[in-house]
Each structure stands twice: as C-alpha cells, then as structure tokens.
Amino acid sequence: MSEAGADIILEARSLEKVFASGQEKLRILDGLDLAVPGGRSLAILGASGSGKSTLLYILGGLEKPSGGQVLYEGRELFSRSEEDLAAWRNRVVGFVFQFHHLLNDFTALENAALPARLAGYPPEAAEALARPLLDRVGLSARLTHKPGELSGGEQQRVALARALVMSPRILLADEPTGNLDLKSAGAVNGLILELVAEKKLAAVIVTHNSQLAALVDQPMELNAGRLAPAGREAL
Ligand SMILES: Nc1ncnc2c1ncn2[C@@H]1O[C@H](COP(=O)(O)OP(=O)(O)OP(=O)(O)O)[C@@H](O)[C@H]1O
Numbered sequence: 001m002s003e004a005g006a007d008i009i010l011e012a013r014s015l016e017k018v019f020a021s022g023q024e025k026l027r028i029l030d031g032l033d034l035a036v037p038g039g040r041s042l043a044i045l046g047a048s049g050s051g052k053s054t055l056l057y058i059l060g061g062l063e064k065p066s067g068g069q070v071l072y073e074g075r076e077l078f079s080r081s082e083e084d085l086a087a088w089r090n091r092v093v094g095f096v097f098q099f100h101h102l103l104n105d106f107t108a109l110e111n112a113a114l115p116a117r118l119a120g121y122p123p124e125a126a127e128a129l130a131r132p133l134l135d136r137v138g139l140s141a142r143l144t145h146k147p148g149e150l151s152g153g154e155q156q157r158v159a160l161a162r163a164l165v166m167s168p169r170i171l172l173a174d175e176p177t178g179n180l181d182l183k184s185a186g187a188v189n190g191l192i193l194e195l196v197a198e199k200k201l202a203a204v205i206v207t208h209n210s211q212l213a214a215l216v217d218q219p220m221e222l223n224a225g226r227l228a229p230a231g232r233e234a235l
Pocket residue numbers: 019020021026028046047048049050051052053054055
C-alpha cells in the first residue's frame with residue numbers, strides 16, 4: 001500500500017492527439033503517459049503550442065484523444081456514454097480556464113453556483129454551496145457583482161469558486177493566472193495552492209509561472225508530445 005492519499009486517481013496511458021492541418025498531420029501528443037496521485041499537485045510547463053491545453057482538455061474529458069486511454073480510478077473515461085461523461089465532469093473535476101469563462105449576465109454568486117444548478121440543485125441550495133467558497137476566496141463583498149464589474153483577479157477567484165462548488169476530487173487549471181498582472185497572479189496562485197492543500201485535491205496546473213510551478217509537488221515539462229519531470233533548477 002502506498003502512502004495515504006497517494007494512490008493514482010487519474011492516469012493517461014500512451015495518449016496520442018493528432019490534428020489535421022490541411023494535408024499535414026500535427027502529432028501534438030505522442031505516446032504521453034501521466035499518473036496523477038490523489039491529493040497531489042502537478043504543474044505542466046512547456047512552450048507555446050506544445051499541447052498543454054490539449055492535454056488538459058483530454059484529462060478533463062472535454063476532448064477525445066486520437067489514441068491511448070485516460071483512466072479515472074482505473075476505469076477508462078472515454079468508453080462512458082456522453083451523459084455519464086458529463087456527470088463525471090460535473091462531479092469529479094473542477095476546471096479553471098485562462099480566461100474566466102464566466103457568464104456576463106450572471107452575478108458572482110450565480111456564476112459560482114452554476115455547476116450545482118446544472119447538477120439539479122435548486123437556486124437557494126446551489127447558492128448555499130457557492131457562498132462559503134466565495135467567502136473563502138475573499139469575495140463575500142462582491143456576491144452581486146457581474147463579471148464586468150470585477151477585476152481580472154476577482155474574476156479568476158469566482159472561476160475558482162465555481163470550479164470547487166461541487167467538491168471535486170480533481171482540479172484542472174489552464175494558465176489560471178496567465179492573464180493577470182504579477183501581483184494579482186501571485187495572490188490567485190497562492191489561493192489555488194491553499195485550496196488544493198485544504199481540500200486534498202489532485203491538481204494539474206498548466207502554468208508559465210515558475211513561482212507556482214516551484215510550489216507544486218511535481219513540476220513536469222511537455223516536450224515533443226511527452227511529459228518529463230522538470231528539474232527544479234530550471235524553474
Ligand atoms: N482544434 C484544433 N485543430 C487543429 N490544430 C489544433 C487544434 N487545437 C490545437 N491545435 C494545435 O495543437 C497545438 C497545441 O495546442 P495547445 O493549445 O494545446 O498548445 P499550448 O501548449 O496550450 O499552447 P499555449 O501555451 O500557447 O496555450 C498548436 O500547434 C495548435 O495550433
């Protein structure tokens with residue numbers, strides 16, 4: 001038995017992703033393997049265009065690989081029905097995108113509550129789940145603000161609260177602070193790492209931010225379609 005919490009929760013095996021570009025085929029992921037232990041944080045670094053977002057979307061069940069497998073608790077993800085996969089995404093995975101992808105006409109509270117609404121909770125119950133998370137990310141005084149009335153850092157905090165509202169076991173974040181100034185990025189990154197630790201989440205965080213990559217359990221680099229551990233001296 002491995003150390004508590006360190007069992008593999010999400011695994012990619014021999015992952016391939018090929019995009020057609022005119023006559024050419026772009027082999028973006030090329031036999032990629034990855035094991036994400038429960039409760040551990042990984043960062044993925046890599047050049048622009050190396051396939052980091054593509055990998056994260058596949059790990060989160062948002063996009064299908066061209067070959068290989070993704071296993072959640074040992075069970076293949078993409079053999080599930082669309083309905084089952086959507087329910088898995090809703091209940092197991094929290095996703096934070098580079099650009100917040102909040103709904104502009106919804107308040108911070110409604111946005112953060114949205115995954116719970118999609119899961120069938122009535123509005124009051126969904127908002128009761130979202131409120132403590134918005135409080136935790138420092139936004140209890142911004143509940144009725146719409147995204148356009150929030151700063152970039154605040155928008156990403158709402159997106160983080162939304163990602164966590166269904167108490168997922170896995171957090172996937174695609175350059176969550178890539179669009180923020182250094183100070184806001186530092187604050188949001190700090191919050192992400194605190195919440196990952198508090199809630200014992202498995203996390204895969206794509207980042208160009210070496211400060212963040214240095215603080216996770218395992219920084220990895222995506223290069224030529226595969227992952228390798230990134231040396232801490234390179235961060
Ligand atoms: N739907 C698509 N069709 C064709 N090519 C695609 C598609 N999506 C991504 N690509 C290509 O795959 C490569 C990897 O894209 P991806 O967005 O995963 O890179 P990335 O590492 O996230 O880059 P960045 O750091 O700039 O966000 C890029 O060259 C991109 O042009």
